[in-house]
Amino acid sequence: MKRHCFQIGVILAGLLCPSFLGAQSLSKTDEAAIRAVVTAVPEALDRKDMKMYADLFADDADWVNVVGMHWRGKAAVVKAHQAYLKTVFRDGGMSTGEMSIRPVTSDVAIVVVTEINRGGGILPDGSRAPPGSGRLTYVLVKRGGVWKITHGHNTTIDPNAQRFDPVNGNRTGEAPKP
Numbered sequence: 699m700k701r702h703c704f705q706i707g708v709i710l711a712g713l714l715c716p717s718f719l720g721a722q723s724l725s726k727t728d729e730a731a732i733r734a735v736v737t738a739v740p741e742a743l744d745r746k747d748m749k750m751y752a753d754l755f756a757d758d759a760d761w762v763n764v765v766g767m768h769w770r771g772k773a774a775v776v777k778a779h780q781a782y783l784k785t786v787f788r789d790g791g792m793s794t795g796e797m798s799i800r801p802v803t804s805d806v807a808i809v810v811v812t813e814i815n816r817g818g819g820i821l822p823d824g825s826r827a828p829p830g831s832g833r834l835t836y837v838l839v840k841r842g843g844v845w846k847i848t849h850g851h852n853t854t855i856d857p858n859a860q861r862f863d864p865v866n867g868n869r870t871g872e873a874p875k876p
Contacts, residue, residue, distance in 0.1 A: 722801040731845045732799055732838055736809050739834075739847075740792035746783050752776045756839060756846040764832065764852050775850070786827055791816035795831070805840035812855070831855040 724732070735754050742751035752772060761775040762768050769775045779787070795812035802808060810833065817829035837849040860866075 722803065724799065724801045724804075724807065728804075728807075728840065728845070729799060732807055732809060733797065735838060735845050735847060736797060736811055736836060737794045740794060740813055743779065743783065743787050744790035744792055746790075748776055748780050748783075751779060754847055756841065756848040759847055760849045762851040764854050786819040786821065788820060789818035791818060807838045807845075809836040809838060810834070811836070813852070 738750065738754055742748070742754065755772045755775055757772050759772045759775050760768065760770050761778070763778070767778070769778050793814050793816075795814050797809060797811040800808045800810075813832045813834055815827070815830055815832065817827050819827040821827050832852045832854050834850060834852045836847050838845050839848045840846075
């Protein structure tokens with residue numbers, strides 16, 4: 699009898715708490731809302747609409763940029779990106795590419811997205827930014843029924859390094875033979 703009660707308890711726990719079994723999923727509405735937030739990031743920067751940009755972030759957001767600068771809080775994240783609108787993002791031209799969404803819980807999701815930058819902005823050394831792509835990782839949280847970015851990190855995609863990728867490129871991780 700005790701064994702059957704234990705088994706029923708485990709089954710009920712698994713049904714009532716999907717994370718108990720490691721399975722998480724998002725509703726189509728939540729997934730669409732997350733996609734809308736992530737695709738709005740380059741759109742807001744292209745428009746130079748800092749109110750739209752700020753509305754995408756939670757107040758306690760963090761951002762680590764491509765060169766390791768770490769900004770804490772929505773105000774700092776917005777201030778930094780607003781400063782870069784005068785240089786690197788000056789001419790706009792960003793768009794969202796491939797995106798994967800992984801729910802952690804029903805109100806936390808990790809998004810990895812490729813962002814395409816058509817170039818044209820000004821780098822800190824005064825040269826023109828070349829076209830290129832970046833891979834961004836976002837952590838989004840759902841609070842009060844609204845999805846917001848609570849953490850962002852971007853990394854430049856180095857096309858030369860991609861050929862040495864042991865998972866998605868060169869399987870050996872070694873330099874190709876000439």
